[in-house]
Amino acid sequence: MDQVVRWGILGAANFARNHMGPAINAAHGAELAALATSSAEKAAGFQAFAPRVAVHDSYEALLADPSIDAVYIPLPNHLHVEWSIKALEAGKAVLCEKPVGLDVGQIDRLIDARDKAGLLAAEAYMIVHHPQWQRAKALLDEGAIGTLLHVNAAFSFYNNDMDNIRNQAGTGGGGLRDIGVYTMGSVRWATGQEPEKLDYARVQMQDGFDLFADVGFAFPGFTYQGFTGIRMANRQEMHFHGDKGVMSLTCPFNANVFDQAEVRLSYPDQRVVVERFTGINQYVKQVEAFGRSVRDGADYAWTLEDARGTQAMLDTIFASV
Template sequence: MQKVKWGILSTAKIAREHVMPGMQAGKYCDIYAIASRDLAKAQEIAKAFSIPKAYGSYEELLADPEVQAIYNPLPNHLHVAWSSKAAEAGKHVLCEKPLGLDAADAEKLVKVCREKSVLLMEAFMYRTHPQWVQAKKYVEEGKIGELKAIQVFFSYTNLDPQNIRNRSDIAGGGGLMDIGCYPISQSRFIFGKEPKRGLALINRDPAWKIDTLSSAILDFGTGHVTFTCSTQLFPYQRVNMLGTKGRLEIEIPNNAPENKPTRMFYETADGIETITIDTCHQYQIECDLFSKAILEGSPLPTPPEDAIANMKVIDALFRSEKSGTWETV
């Protein structure tokens, strides 16, 4: 079976613990090379994952003619720069979220990839998980009636001042960019359209200056979305979708476990039904679908323009933080 030869830009935790194991379990992925600014570290991870090539710089990996696609899990402020370099080298790009630091930044990358005729996708792995595929189907089929509201909560605790997400001297930090992008993406996915305006209340750490608690309202015209995300609260996540005839709840909507089933709860006037989703690896599904798009020309799970639309909402919420009022998306 033909497989795509992947290169991994950096030895980031998300790559080591989730994406690379997903790729190695996939049908269409072959991790051919990995790069780090520290050659010894690249060699260590390459040995652990049986990866043929290890490079001491990202440039060397991008210059390798065998590499067909790259996965970019670098810090947010490096997404556009290194993904653009990859595109210019003729590599397809799967880039971690958020795609850029703002919508204009994301547009630059989309333009480069389009000009170089390479595929680009923002790595929102949740969209390929069967629980979200089924949730979308339930809503579209009217099983909860007319969708009117979505409520999302997503939090974790990160009190390390040196963590890249907590450093205000480096662009792209804070909770809204790191995890707030999920409820925005999820609500746009389920409503199947873009919000008209957004209102945000954002608290920032007094020392670090990055946002650590954000709550927002998104107005979709036919319904509303409310969400709260935080990087300094007890870890928790949940999504509730409410319609005129029922509701649908996803228990672990974002980092669904790779070693056990997940659950959704479907409630109507007839009672509550627990829907069990078989164990699966959402990163494997994501990377296989991207690889198939390269090999067979099949559609991407999400087009790159979706990433721009998501950033426009984030931009509006940051404007709302400053203006204290609704901001048009």
């Protein structure tokens, strides 16, 4: 394989046009080489920043393109596993938007397809590639707040557009799948621990998908409480409460978009230590990390098994509703 990973994108989603397409185009060792869409208007939005991108009129045509090494899949949630498997069978490495599956069984099928193909397949879980979260994990590991006792998580935004896939049960919509993967998956990744049991789940459903969820889990040694909402004013915070201090992430998920990314340590003697992370594009970091893994076999920070662990938490919540 050439040193430059040649990427294709399945579908002209707004998120791909506004974030991941430009990130692939900007990343070192990556080239946005192809796009699959039958809409000339949508294709033009990508050609504005990547003029040489080839446009295929179907997903199948892009997967048949022998010049493409890896595909990014921003399709609606219910199509993720199907097209990820097709891409692997076509010999392409896969970076698929979250949630990569709708239940643990789907992710197990994808893991089997990955292993059979011998190619990298991963969920696009960009936060683990941002130095804000890497620093937070290191601080927890070194005991900067003492023994971790409790975690609080909050993530909300307002979306009442019923044509949006987030507001449709048939496409795997709802807040837990869209943003709960962040509030719960980030805790698992940062602490290296898995939950022992679901303590409670208060979930407000509408037309088959969740508008609001307040959930509690017991982890070994600490408790977790987090909420997600898609009819609420924008908010995102993470707080790790230890016996010696508190670590807060003020913009943990949409760094430098929602707000400035910070890790803040607060201690009982009123001492506060703040580390700020400015001008860092976590999507570019994600593409570059993926490329290193594809080219050089470097370890990748978020595996399908990691995604499966978060999905197991989601499955437990939905089973309780």
